[in-house]
Amino acid sequence: MRGKPTMNDVAIEAVVSLGTVSKVLRGDMTVAAELRERVLGACRSLNYQRNWIAASLRNRQTHTIGIVIPDILNTFYAALVEKLENLASAGGYTIVIVTTGEEPQRALQRINVVKERQVDGVIIIPSVGGSETLASSIGSDMPCVIVDRVAAENPFPSVATDNFDAAYQGAKYLLSLGHRHVAIAANTPRLWNTYQRIAGFERAMIEGKGRADVRIVGMTVEEARISLEALFRERERPTALFTSNNLVTLGAIGALRNCGVNMPREMSLLAFDDFEWLRLLRPAISAINQPVDQIAVEAWRLLSHQIGRRQISNPDVRAAGQLIIRESTAQYVQIGKRAVAR
Amino acid sequence: MRGKPTMNDVAIEAVVSLGTVSKVLRGDMTVAAELRERVLGACRSLNYQRNWIAASLRNRQTHTIGIVIPDILNTFYAALVEKLENLASAGGYTIVIVTTGEEPQRALQRINVVKERQVDGVIIIPSVGGSETLASSIGSDMPCVIVDRVAAENPFPSVATDNFDAAYQGAKYLLSLGHRHVAIAANTPRLWNTYQRIAGFERAMIEGKGRADVRIVGMTVEEARISLEALFRERERPTALFTSNNLVTLGAIGALRNCGVNMPREMSLLAFDDFEWLRLLRPAISAINQPVDQIAVEAWRLLSHQIGRRQISNPDVRAAGQLIIRESTAQYVQIGKRAVAR
DNA sequence: CTGAAAGCGCTTACAG
DNA sequence: CTGAAAGCGCTTACAG
Numbered sequence: 009m010r011g012k013p014t015m016n017d018v019a020i021e022a023v024v025s026l027g028t029v030s031k032v033l034r035g036d037m038t039v040a041a042e043l044r045e046r047v048l049g050a051c052r053s054l055n056y057q058r059n060w061i062a063a064s065l066r067n068r069q070t071h072t073i074g075i076v077i078p079d080i081l082n083t084f085y086a087a088l089v090e091k092l093e094n095l096a097s098a099g100g101y102t103i104v105i106v107t108t109g110e111e112p113q114r115a116l117q118r119i120n121v122v123k124e125r126q127v128d129g130v131i132i133i134p135s136v137g138g139s140e141t142l143a144s145s146i147g148s149d150m151p152c153v154i155v156d157r158v159a160a161e162n163p164f165p166s167v168a169t170d171n172f173d174a175a176y177q178g179a180k181y182l183l184s185l186g187h188r189h190v191a192i193a194a195n196t197p198r199l200w201n202t203y204q205r206i207a208g209f210e211r212a213m214i215e216g217k218g219r220a221d222v223r224i225v226g227m228t229v230e231e232a233r234i235s236l237e238a239l240f241r242e243r244e245r246p247t248a249l250f251t252s253n254n255l256v257t258l259g260a261i262g263a264l265r266n267c268g269v270n271m272p273r274e275m276s277l278l279a280f281d282d283f284e285w286l287r288l289l290r291p292a293i294s295a296i297n298q299p300v301d302q303i304a305v306e307a308w309r310l311l312s313h314q315i316g317r318r319q320i321s322n323p324d325v326r327a328a329g330q331l332i333i334r335e336s337t338a339q340y341v342q343i344g345k346r347a348v349a350r
Numbered sequence: 351m352r353g354k355p356t357m358n359d360v361a362i363e364a365v366v367s368l369g370t371v372s373k374v375l376r377g378d379m380t381v382a383a384e385l386r387e388r389v390l391g392a393c394r395s396l397n398y399q400r401n402w403i404a405a406s407l408r409n410r411q412t413h414t415i416g417i418v419i420p421d422i423l424n425t426f427y428a429a430l431v432e433k434l435e436n437l438a439s440a441g442g443y444t445i446v447i448v449t450t451g452e453e454p455q456r457a458l459q460r461i462n463v464v465k466e467r468q469v470d471g472v473i474i475i476p477s478v479g480g481s482e483t484l485a486s487s488i489g490s491d492m493p494c495v496i497v498d499r500v501a502a503e504n505p506f507p508s509v510a511t512d513n514f515d516a517a518y519q520g521a522k523y524l525l526s527l528g529h530r531h532v533a534i535a536a537n538t539p540r541l542w543n544t545y546q547r548i549a550g551f552e553r554a555m556i557e558g559k560g561r562a563d564v565r566i567v568g569m570t571v572e573e574a575r576i577s578l579e580a581l582f583r584e585r586e587r588p589t590a591l592f593t594s595n596n597l598v599t600l601g602a603i604g605a606l607r608n609c610g611v612n613m614p615r616e617m618s619l620l621a622f623d624d625f626e627w628l629r630l631l632r633p634a635i636s637a638i639n640q641p642v643d644q645i646a647v648e649a650w651r652l653l654s655h656q657i658g659r660r661q662i663s664n665p666d667v668r669a670a671g672q673l674i675i676r677e678s679t680a681q682y683v684q685i686g687k688r689a690v691a692r
Numbered sequence: 693c694t695g696a697a698a699g700c701g702c703t704t705a706c707a708g
Numbered sequence: 709c710t711g712a713a714a715g716c717g718c719t720t721a722c723a724g
Contacts, residue, residue, distance in 0.1 A: 014701055025711045030703060040709065060466055061407050062701035065716050070403070072446070072467075080422065080432045090422045093449050097460070102467055104414070104446045107435050118439070125414075125444055126403055229626070261630045284571070285627045288603045356717055367695045372719060380693065404717035407700050 013054040022050035033058060064126070073311065074122035074130040075105045076115070083254060083283045084298065085133065088155070091304030092131065099312060101128070108135045110227055119145050129311045133157055136198055136227070151314035155307050158324075159200045165310040165323040169298040171201050174329030175208030178250055178278050178296050181331055183216035186340035187248040187276060191221035193236055193260055194252035202252050205280060209250060221246050225256055232259025233266070240267040240275075247275065247340050254281035261289065272338035282332055291335030299327045355396040364392035375400060406468070415653065416464035416472040417447045418457070425596060425625045426640065427475065430497070433646030434473065441654060443470070450477045452569055461487050471653045475499055478540055478569070493656035497649050500666075501542050507652040507665040511640040513543050516671030517550030520592055520620050520638050523673055525558035528682035529590040529618060533563035535578055535602060536594035544594050547622060551592060563588050567598055574601025575608070582609040582617075589617065589682050596623035603631065614680035624674055633677030641669045 015033075019026045024043055031039050032047040039047075050056070064070045073096055077085050089105065096103050106122055108115035115138045122130055129151035134142060139159035146152050146164070154166040175192075182190050190213065197203045206222055213220035225235035232251075236259060239245060251257040257279040269275050271291060279286060282297035306325040313320045357375075361368045366385055373381050374389040381389075392398070406412045415438055419427050431447065438445050448464055450457035457480045464472055471493035476484060481501035488494050488506070496508040517534075524532050532555065539545045548564055555562035567577035574597065581587060582605060593599040599621040611617050613633055621628060624639035648667040655662045 016701080026701095027703080027711060027713095028709090031710090034703085038709065043710085057466060059407075059468070059701050061403055061412070061468055062716090063703070065401075065403050065407050065701080065718085066703040068716080080428045080435075081425070083423070086422045086428050089447070090449060093422075093447065097448070097463070102446050102448070102463060104444050105431075105435065106439070106444070107432060121439070121444060124399060124402055126401070258626060258630065265630070265632065284600060288600065288607070289631060290607065358717080368717095369695060369697095369719080370693090373694090376719085382693065385694085401717050404700090405719070407702085407717080408719040410700080 012059075013056045014059070015056075017054060018047065018050045018056050021054055022046040070126050070128055071101050072125065072127045073101050073103055074125065074127040075103050076108060076119055076122060076130060076132040077105065078108050078110050078133055078135045080105070080107060084156075084281050084300065087283075087300045088133075088304055091301060092308060095304060095308040099308075108138070110135045112137045112141070116141060116145060123147075123150065129153075129315050131155055131307055131311060134159070136196060139200065151311055153307050153310040153314075155303065157199055157201050165314070165320060167303050167306040167310065167325040167327065168201060169303070169329045170326040171204035171329075172208035172211075173326075174296050174298075175205040175250070175280070176212045177208075177329070177331055178280070179209045179212030179218075179220075180216065181333075182248045182250065182276065182278060182337065183212065183218055185248070185276065185337060187218065187246075188340070189219040189221065189244070189246045190248040190250060191223055191239060191246040192250045192252060193223050193225045193232060193239075193256050195227050195232070195256055196224060205252050219246075225259065227255070229255050229258045229262070232256045233262040234259075236260050236263035237267055240264070240269050245275075248278065248337070249275055250278045250280070252280050254279070254283060257281065257286075257293070257295075261293075272336050273341075276337040276340070278337055280329075287334070289336075294334045294337040295332050296329045297332055298329055302327045354401075355398045356401070357398075359396060360389065360392045360398050363396055364388040412468050412470055413443050414467065414469045415443050415445055416467065416469040417445050418450060418461055418464060418472060418474040419447065420450050420452050420475055420477045422447070422449060426498075426623050426642065429625075429642045430475075430646055433643060434650065437646060437650040441650075450480070452477045454479045454483070458483060458487060465489075465492065471495075471657050473497055473649055473653060476501070478538060481542065493653055495649050495652040495656075497645065499541055499543050507656070507662060509645050509648040509652065509667040509669070510543060511645070511671045512668040513546035513671075514550035514553075515668075516638050516640075517547040517592070517622070518554045519550075519671070519673055520622070521551045521554030521560075521562075522558065523675075524590045524592065524618065524620060524679065525554065525560055527590070527618065527679060529560065529588075530558075530682070531561040531563065531586070531588045532590040532592060533565055533581060533588040534592045534594060535565050535567045535574060535581075535598050537569050537574070537598055538566060547594050561588075567601065569597070571597050571600040571604070574598045575604040576601075578602050578605035579609055582606070582611050587617075590620065590679070591617060592620045592622070594622050596621070596625060599623065599628075599635070599637075603635075614678050615683075618679040618682070620679055622671075629676070631678075636676045636679040637674050638671045639674055640671055644669045 015029050019029045032044050106118040115135045133155050134157045152164045154164045156168050158166040158168045192209045194202050210220050225232040251260050279293050279295040282295035286293040357371050361371045374386050448460040457477045475497050476499045494506045496506045498510050500508040500510045534551045536544050552562050567574040593602050621635050621637040624637035628635040
């Protein structure tokens with residue numbers, strides 16, 4: 009026996025058959041206690057490590073799951089990955105991560121890589137324009153759950169924040185402060201989560217008889233900043249701004265600073281996505297928090313149940329967002345001559 | 351042929367032997383062009399996907415690398431992962447990620463998981479107290495590179511910022527602004543990178559005849575905040591603060607706010623680790639940036655050369671940090687009665 | 693340049 | 709409850 013010991017070496021050492029060793033190691037309890045001890049002892053003395061690849065080839069399970077994510081630097085996704093890694097690890101799974109950088113081409117290629125790796129299942133956050141091709145590239149035999157950016161006609165189990173409602177509540181809050189002209193800065197309505205956020209926002213504004221200004225500002229911080237600087241220089245600018253995700257929030261804060269717009273006196277800001285830094289800015293930014301923990305737990309439930317071929321209840325989870333009020337949102341006060349919108 | 355097509359199915363379809371198919375698919379050019387075409391055609395028409403697990407079992411390569419990281423929410427590590435994923439992907443590798451949460455026990459367990467997964471190599475950022483046991487748990491046959499938290503007696507190829515020099519330069523800068531009493535808030539000197547940062551800081555302060563105040567503030571944002579609030583309430587507090595990493599910076603900013611200490615008038619702040627938010631705070635925070643791109647590229651070079659059994663030149667890379675001056679650091683001006691240190 | 697055969701290290705029916 | 713044998717889908721010497 010040169011190199012690593014194999015299961016066969018263990019069998020010889022323990023003086024049992026190869027099959028018995030396999031049974032013991034897989035936790036099959038139909039093995040006599042005495043043999044089991046001999047096997048375990050042999051494993052220890054040989055410092056045996058199971059060759060997981062050989063097992064996978066035979067039993068068709070890799071105990072690996074793929075995570076397809078647009079961008080790890082986005083704190084929301086980083087938090088999601090952190091939670092998922094813990095859940096997977098606790099369940100004996102390991103995760104392979106792949107990033108798509110919001111590029112549909114790359115997304116397709118990366119999803120294929122993950123499939124070739126023969127993962128047992130995959131958790132996907134689609135990128136812009138990626139939802140359409142998902143069904144065909146995933147196929148129906150691969151356990152899969154879609155997270156966050158769930159398309160309207162999505163065929164897979166999914167979990168996301170109830171974006172419509174969260175945005176609706178956010179807008180209601182802004183209205184309750186007296187704001188009547190509020191803008192929503194959204195990355196792109198081609199993303200379904202954003203689309204829902206815009207819709208919830210608009211619904212609330214209509215109900216509250218406010219003026220809703222929908223601004224599409226692009227996917228990056230820089231694009232958002234430039235776009236919003238233009239908005240802030242308009243004659244009749246809104247008195248409150250609602251950002252559609254953390255990247256846009258970043259751009260908005262930059263724009264506010266560059267244009268010298270006082271927050272919250274001249275402009276209230278409500279952010280979608282909460283995270284540590286928002287508390288530290290001055291004024292601290294009010295935000296709608298997405299329940300990352302819950303989203304991760306549900307995604308894992310949905311995926312592991314599919315892998316285990318268990319019954320899935322509630323295959324489309326929508327988690328409630330929570331409004332966190334800090335200092336960036338204030339009662340609307342008419343300033344000088346500028347009038348409130350209509 | 352039920353289920354997925356195998357290489358054998360392709361061989362039958364193309365009317366060649368199994369071995370020939372294998373050769374073509376592995377890019378072995380010693381196959382006649384005509385056969386190659388037939389094989390490729392058969393693959394397409396059957397929609398053949400190579401079973402990578404079977405290949406791995408035979409050739410002992412998984413084309414997978416493990417990344418062991420303390421915490422994905424730390425932006426520095428998130429950025430590192432993002433870069434590494436791109437490099438790995440471009441090289442035909444996929445990454446499995448494992449987080450240790452700064453817990454030595456968990457680190458050990460996770461490193462073992464990665465090894466059992468039979469990765470071709472591993473990139474490790476040790477956690478506190480984890481460096482000591484690394485050598486024995488990794489073994490000498492596994493390609494490995496240590497990043498960022500490189501121990502003094504580290505036996506593996508490594509890449510990190512030149513922490514001593516970066517901190518030295520930072521302290522020199524603070525001295526040049528006239529500060530003579532400056533504190534460094536460090537998470538723990540048990541981390542070698544932090545240890546180096548403290549040492550570089552102290553060296554500069556000695557040379558500049560300043561008073562160096564070393565404060566160990568703990569690993570979390572909360573601990574750092576509480577610890578620094580105490581510092582800010584001391585009678586003879588420093589006029590400038592140097593934080594040892596991004597988590598401590600977070601705590602420092604919170605403490606500054608809570609204690610109502612004006613920055614930079616009453617206290618200059620220089621952060622180790624730069625990232626987007628630092629620009630957006632007011633005042634914008636001066637920082638020492640670690641060259642994440644370079645670090646990732648070098649780590650990948652070191653790892654892939656080991657995997658390919660190529661010669662490794664320069665196995666211990668130390669990259670230069672860069673000082674970015676913004677608004678949080680200002681010339682020291684004596685305020686009222688409070689005297690400069692000693 | 694091509695093919696037949698052995699084997700990677702396990703798991704899984706199947707006998708006993 | 710235990711063991712002998714076949715086989716998972718490839719790669720790799722080895723003949724030809």
